[in-house]
Amino acid sequence: xxEKKKILIVEDxxxxxxxxxxxxxxxxxxxxxxxxxEALKLAEENKFDAVLMDINLGNESIDGIxxxxxxxxxxxxxxxxxxxxxxxxxxxDRKRFLDEGFxxxxxxxxxxxxxxxxxxxxxx
Amino acid sequence: xxxxxxxxxxxxxxxxxxxxxxxxxxxxxxAFIAIGINLLTVTALGILNHLNIFHGTLMNSYHTESWAVIxxxxxxxxxxxxIPIAMLVGGLERSLKEEEKIEALxxxxxxxxxxxxxxxxxxxRLKTNFLANMSHEFRTPVNGILGLVQVINQxxxxxxxxxxxxxxxxxxxxxxxxxxxxxIEISRKESEGKYIKxxxxxxxxxxxxxxxLFQVMAENKGLKFIINNNSVECIIKVDENIFIQILxxxxxxxxxFTDNGEVVxxxxxxxxxxxxxxxxxxxxxxxxxxxxxxxxxxxxxxEQESQGYARQFEGSxxxxxxxxxxxxxxxxxISFSSKKGKGTIFELAFPCV
Numbered sequence: 312x313x314e315k316k317k318i319l320i321v322e323d324x325x326x327x328x329x330x331x332x333x334x335x336x337x338x339x340x341x342x343x344x345x346x347x348x349e350a351l352k353l354a355e356e357n358k359f360d361a362v363l364m365d366i367n368l369g370n371e372s373i374d375g376i377x378x379x380x381x382x383x384x385x386x387x388x389x390x391x392x393x394x395x396x397x398x399x400x401x402x403x404d405r406k407r408f409l410d411e412g413f414x415x416x417x418x419x420x421x422x423x424x425x426x427x428x429x430x431x432x433x434x435x
Numbered sequence: 436x437x438x439x440x441x442x443x444x445x446x447x448x449x450x451x452x453x454x455x456x457x458x459x460x461x462x463x464x465x466a467f468i469a470i471g472i473n474l475l476t477v478t479a480l481g482i483l484n485h486l487n488i489f490h491g492t493l494m495n496s497y498h499t500e501s502w503a504v505i506x507x508x509x510x511x512x513x514x515x516x517x518i519p520i521a522m523l524v525g526g527l528e529r530s531l532k533e534e535e536k537i538e539a540l541x542x543x544x545x546x547x548x549x550x551x552x553x554x555x556x557x558x559x560r561l562k563t564n565f566l567a568n569m570s571h572e573f574r575t576p577v578n579g580i581l582g583l584v585q586v587i588n589q590x591x592x593x594x595x596x597x598x599x600x601x602x603x604x605x606x607x608x609x610x611x612x613x614x615x616x617x618x619i620e621i622s623r624k625e626s627e628g629k630y631i632k633x634x635x636x637x638x639x640x641x642x643x644x645x646x647x648l649f650q651v652m653a654e655n656k657g658l659k660f661i662i663n664n665n666s667v668e669c670i671i672k673v674d675e676n677i678f679i680q681i682l683x684x685x686x687x688x689x690x691x692f693t694d695n696g697e698v699v700x701x702x703x704x705x706x707x708x709x710x711x712x713x714x715x716x717x718x719x720x721x722x723x724x725x726x727x728x729x730x731x732x733x734x735x736x737x738e739q740e741s742q743g744y745a746r747q748f749e750g751s752x753x754x755x756x757x758x759x760x761x762x763x764x765x766x767x768x769i770s771f772s773s774k775k776g777k778g779t780i781f782e783l784a785f786p787c788v
Contacts, residue, residue: 324575324579326579326583327578327579327582329586330578330579330585333589334582334586397571398570398571398574398575398578399567399570399571400570400574401619401623402620419574419578420574420577420581420582420608420612421578421582423585423589
């Protein structure tokens with residue numbers, strides 16, 4: 312069996328974090344961050360294969376878009392796939408987030424199969 | 436000055452230039468006063484000279500008579516120059532003032548319009564923002580529900596009873612999601628007309644595409660679904676997605692409110708208002724019909740015949756109001772006739788291009 316991929320989940324909502332963790336913990340090695348600050352610190356020190364990034368991170372001054380851009384600039388995570396996982400799901404939002412630089416876009420409510428399929432596509 | 440220089444010198448010229456200058460600088464009334472003063476001065480000088488008060492010093496080079504003739508001529512000339520100049524200047528001033536007044540009015544109106552536009556745009560921005568936030572705030576908990584259902588399905592996949600129940604939760608949550616998403620989309624379309632994209636549409640293609648969907652819906656209820664598409668040539672100018680939504684709403688209603696019998700859709704080309712060609716789509720059902728006293732309300736948003744917690748039928752109560760609004764926006768006509776307990780006939784008509 313190949314090594315499991317390392318995924319950083321950035322999500323401020325406890326329930327949504329619990330769901331992502333429950334759905335993905337078998338197939339992937341998960342690291343959790345409750346806000347952008349934690350996420351940036353973790354990404355500075357560790358290499359991840361993918362980041363699942365919530366966009367609205369509560370009252371933080373840095374939102375998911377800004378956090379994604381900063382992680383992209385980090386040496387360890389230059390090639391990391393960063394996915395937007397968000398409740399911003401109006402028809403024009405997909406284009407908006409992909410244009411900002413996300414590698415993929417997953418509107419909530421999430422479908423486990425969609426997420427796993429996309430995560431499995433990533434090569435180490 | 437006249438006495439020192441004498442009326443035959445520079446004083447005379449100044450005397451007669453005075454009204455012309457006055458008319459240019461102060462207007463027509465002061466010019467007449469100036470002419471009056473001139474007349475009086477000339478008359479007074481003439482009388483005084485006649486009485487020999489100046490002892491011949493004033494009129495050393497003229498006879499009094501010729502001097503008087505010249506003076507009168509000068510005054511006539513004065514009138515001839517001062518009056519037109521005064522009128523010209525006055526007219527110019529008046530028209531300038533009028534223009535300023537009109538401009539001020541225009542500016543005021545423009546300002547008002549601008550303010551109204553800004554306000555409307557601000558309201559639209561607020562509404563668009565509000566809708567985006569509402570959509571976000573609504574999806575987060577729905578993600579909680581549907582996500583937890585997936586967690587349960589994964590952890591308890593052997594418990595077939597539980598899985599049956601979670602399927603129902605998923606169905607309910609998805610319906611909720613569809614309803615709210617629909618309402619948000621409609622509100623967004625309303626606040627931003629730019630979402631409407633008119634294009635020339637061949638209705639046959641669309642009708643063929645959506646027919647199977649209704650066939651399944653009707654079969655699930657044990658109804659016959661008949662579609663008489665007379666392959667009309669007419670092309671209509673509509674927003675394709677909204678056109679489909681209108682058909683969905685009306686045909687969907689026909690199936691929803693019919694428990695026995697059939698739903699028949701007939702598509703023809705016909706002549707209506709102003710001898711123009713129209714595409715006519717009639718949707719006839721054998722369903723519960725619409726009570727007479729409710730018929731005038733059916734196009735109002737959120738109106739539903741059965742209300743309260745015991746209401747019989749699902750739906751947001753927006754379907755017909757949307758159908759009417761957009762049918763009319765596309766230049767079409769929506770009409771119906773119905774009898775409680777017998778059924779309903781809806782007709783949608785769109786002008787051919």
